[in-house]
Amino acid sequence: MEKMTEEQVKSIANMLRKRSLWMIHYCTGCGAMELPPTMTSRYDMERFGLAPYVTSRQADILLITGYLNVKTLRRVITVYEQMLDPKYVIGFGSCTLNGGVYWDSYAVIKQLDRYIPADLYIAGCMPRPEAVISAFRHLMELIDSGKADGYKRYKRNLAYYKENQRKVLG
């Protein structure tokens, strides 16, 4: 039998990886409200192989629902660094994109991807469960094609991310 190339092994790994994703959801804001219907029987995300999980060590996806302020960003970074590779980050709602309605707040950081690499954003305030499911489907495509490489970018540009983190966290 012919030996598989590294490329082929990677593509098989990615194909299997995308079908079994465990998600830790960091519910800082109001976005958490949309997750129960997404998880439970109405929209049932488990049919795509996605499951909510409670610890960061076993999770693959970090879903950040809603705004992040200086205090919660510190915890998010801890959770993100505890997760094992490969790991993917989804920013949920307009607050993680550009601050949303809290753009002028003294505490809310406005761009998630300056501090940890985001693979995907779900725009909207609030994104409906349909949007969440479609984001997961999109993430699966990205994983399959090898484009969801946030964790690699984090390692490559660690100095950039750490400098930004230091600026706001002190």
Added chain:
Amino acid sequence: MMDIVDKIKGIEGAKVTVQRENRVFVDVSEDKLISTLYDMKLIGFHQLSVQNVIDRIKDNKFEIFYVLYSREYKINAIVRTWIDRENPVIKTADKIYPSAHTWEREISEMFGIKVDGNEDSGKPFILENWKDLPPMRKDFDSVKYSSEHFVFRHSEGENE
């Protein structure tokens, strides 16, 4: 309701306004504040619902208010006092209402008001590494602070 209002009016130094049914304002001077709270508890206001501050920047004053509730009479009483904005100090009420202890930690952080007798009042409570003006003061410019510390996204795509 009127008998409880009469009882409040009996407290020395209290200026009582009945705003509507079940809501009474009790205005006192700064030095009578703690004794008034004590008397209010004695006549039946056992619960401190909220203690907070309003920044009256036009009058150069902080308005400190305590929302008290009486289960017996089903009535809210709001005890108010005004202190100077420069070097603001109030006395603690946590011996009378224990929940005031936490409220005072919050107002000392958010408004920079020193609380005499509350040993936790200067300690960090909600904010982390805060070095600017206390953020709930009216002269604190939130937009300016936000634009100085956090970068706004102007264009599409990631900033890399």
